[in-house]
Amino acid sequence: MQELAERAGISGRTLRHYHQIGLLEPDRVGSNGYRYYGADAVSRLQRILLLRETGMPLADIAGVLDATTTPAAETEALTGHLEHLAQERAALDRRIKAVEHTLSMRRQGREPRMDVMLEGFNDRYEEEVVERWGRDAFDASNQWWHGKSVQQQKEWKARADALLARWREILQDGHEMDSAKAQEHAAVHVEWFKEIPGTPTHAGDTAKSVDMIRGLADQYETNPDFHVAFGTQEAARFAASALRLRVRRLEPSSADDLRG
Template sequence: MEWTIQQVAARAGVTSRTLRHYDDIGLLRPSRLGENGYRYYDADALARLQAVLLLRDLGLSLPVIADVLDRRADEEAALRDHIGLLEDERARLERRIAAVRHTLDARTSGRDPSMEMMLDGFNDPYRDEVVARWGERAFRESNDWWHGKTLRERVAWKRDTDALVTAWVEAWRDGADPGSARAQEVAARHVAWLRAIPGTPTADGDRERAAAMVRCVGGTYVENPEFAAAYGGVDGAAFVRDALHEYVRVSM
């Protein structure tokens, strides 16, 4: 099948003049010229036009687009590349939509959006550390999970997290032993909290990697001053670490 320049222009949302310009500069040749001089485009030409429009929307100049396309000999590989670019763009737009939706939720509920809530959790600032420890998928899935929450859901999650931290601090201040029933009950809550975060080894059910993650998290609470402060200082964080390590030894 083939289509006239007017049909292609209307379908692609460009003008016939634009397509003629693409022809003039060698970016997109019609598949044939009719006896009347009309330009006709077949499926291969439309596939190239699709690539041109995609790369143009990503901000590339026409000469750069021509160079990129002319260097691509493998059409299937090029299409896979295009899909990857579109998926990246979709993810970027979804994050923007989520941010605007959070702001709208905040306004309709009569409160201002919290910058801390917008950045807290397993999201962008922790990317390098998460990827280094647990892989790209762990970051991507946990990050998508966090950004997919409404503001109310983030507030509820933060409230549950604060309650968990409070339970740890109270157990430590009351002199509980890391291996006590009380400490182990909080440790079980903590592991369940980790399991609720998609993409993490605890959520995947991999026992060995999940145990390693819980031990790592416990160590991080002691090593990171911000986390340690949340648990009442280094001694409180060490209590949490020891209780989590004991939980791994006995229950995982």
């Protein structure tokens, strides 16, 4: 065992671990406790080390090596592992961009702006979204957003900014939250939520849609980041009140209204 470990560039402890978990069996164990490895075991160790270099978990390596003597299982496993690594790289790229944004804003003496458009539906809020609406909801909305090109993201954000700015205009024009203008825009706002896959509004789930909109209305009203996004604290609170009224009016027959 010691000779094999030295030639393979690994430790004897690693070989013992592989034996203990059933990944690499020695040909025989002597009466003195020494482990002896023949040509087949050395060949298997070579494949283990090659697959380990890809970052594949040992449990998956065992599955590949034990499934079949053909290369098909190994190819399939490597393909799946490659896809997993690509997803990890994409997630890392998104985190890098987030840190770069935060760093840039800090250097300018400004607070990093919350991603208003996808509040509750991006990487930073993954745990909350999964807890409230499930893993499928987070994955759908997250993949939808990150599947957009930079230009498409900019266009969508521009529409979102216009949506929020309209609330300020309606307030400045002297309309009340229960006015036709305010409630028409509240309906537009609800339709906007429906564009995001994974949201209860997109799925037409009435009860969860009402819960989501009320939760976001609370955020609009209390979170300073949203006050900035709406232009003023008053506009954010006005929008929150109008949206609450909108969903309250929809509740008796909201199944049709929220599905559109």
